[in-house]
Amino acid sequence: MSGERLDGLSVRDVRVSFDGFTAVDGVSLEVPAGDIRFLIGPNGAGKTTLVDAITGLVRATGSVRFGDEELLGRPVHRISRLGIGRTFQTSTVFEELSVLQNLDIAAGARRSWATLVRRRRGVPDEIAAALETIGLAERAADLAGTLAHGQKQWLEIGMLLVQDARLLLLDEPVAGMSHEERDATGALLELVSRDRTVVVIEHDMDFLRRFARSVTVLHGGRVLSEGTVAQVQADPRVQEVYLGHPVDAGSARTGLEA
């Protein structure tokens, strides 16, 4: 769909401080091209702040590279134009515009003013394709505000697709979703990761086990553990952080959800 090259994300020694409080304390991680990386960790571990730093929302020191480009120090909209897209914990679609208009706006950051002052005629190909991918073709003319919660999240992902984001940073995409919606979202992630790199912040451990290709556990602003789902689950430090004491992987199944 995007046809462009696949890039990985390289985070080196990133630190974010707010008034003396260090939210992210020297995080380094490598997300290889085409990965589906899950970021997990207790509340306050610095997951969202790390994504904020990568997307330019908060100031950070260190280095964040996507492909050959250094991201830190650039304004939000410039980082976005380098192919980095994100969603937020709460859905932020434009509720008062139609699904189609939402996608059209997401696709248009590179449009010239001459294009902008004209009307949209018909549905551009990449938007039609995205509508199919996210399963909202039938709802294209409806106001985004009338969509169900899960559909809004898919619309957000669709907006990242037409935006031509090559790195997707998703903040709790399946929170509040039904089982069917979670399955559909997971399948969607696998589909889009064919030619994109995906980073997901998620608390839902069942979802993680099914769809994560690799996992990074953050705790207190640092990387606690990293590896495959099985490796991370077997890591006694992770069990300790989540449960307060080491346990075997079987009972961690429910415990990790806390």
Added chain:
Amino acid sequence: MTAVTPAPPSTAVRPAPAGAVPPGRPAGRSRLRTLAGFAFGAALLFAVAPLVLSDFRLALLAKYLCVAMVAVGIGIAWGRGGMLTLGQGVFFGLGGYAMAMHLKLAAAGPGGMPDFMQLYGQLDELPLWWRPFASPWFALPATVLLPMAVAFGLGSLVFRRRVRGAYFAILSQALAAAMVILLIGQQGTTGGTNGLTDIKGFFGYDLYDPVNQRMVYFIIAGTLLALLALTRQLIHSRYGELLVAVRDGEERVRFLGYDPASVKLVAYVVAAGMAGLAGALFVPAVGIISPALIGIVPSIEFVIGVAVGGRATLLGPVLGAVAVAWARTALSERFPGTWTYLQGLLFVVVVAFLPGGLASLWALARRRDVAAQPLWRGRLSLGRRRAERTEVPAA
């Protein structure tokens, strides 16, 4: 480290069967309706009004239509862009003063000085900054470009610093206050509190002649229609959709790779240009421009008309502005002194119970303009019912 994952069937992510994408809106029919609407408006303004209204009332209507032009701009900046501009009087005034300066100089003749400058007797010769306005080639473009330039300068500073909401409103209002203070303080060169008065001629035409007054009215009516056509194109363009997106989710738009400051700046500058043009045409219609016509109170009155009519619609601001201005005249004639209270009440009632303005009543029945809806959705039970109906794909 990376697990091998089988490709999922893509149907898994399709809760609904795939179907053809419904078209956004039937373009042909919509265009026909627009043309019919414009023809109706033109007939009303160019044929009916001059026939049924006395010269006095027609001159009043010309004045209202100038206010309506400002309102169209506010509809773009506030209704579509979410920038509550409480200082459009500044741009209206810049346009008005630019035009009035030229007309005063034209009346004084080559090398002459406007009457009020001779009256105050402080100046021996025309101030430097008055001189270019002697040329219509400078003054006429300046009526529009000067306000736009000021809006550009101000907007560049303000929007990049992410000043918005109430802070922006207060800032814009302070600007109106500052402009009035400046004009009054420089009485020798600006006419002070009196403003520039007694404008009798308009490019060689005597403005006391009813025929010429009628010509001015026609120019104003034509300009308003042209501005409406321009605005319609703007709000239905991709830029118009983007502007609504910035209004409702500025940060989100930033993450899509746009710079919201530029998007807002364009709307603000366009609104300023319209206010400037309105001010320029107000001068021959009314014969005066003064600080009292461009200060905080008139600036707020511009906004009230827009709020009453419906800020996010195309025609709402125009109808609201004309209706409020007309009601003001009618009520002031009969019950002097009560208008201010009524106006305040009207504003409160509309904002509290009908945030979409009177146009949303129309929209309740028609439901065409998507972006015009949400202002009242959820406030009225009627609105909720209609919001539910939207679930069905539009036919």
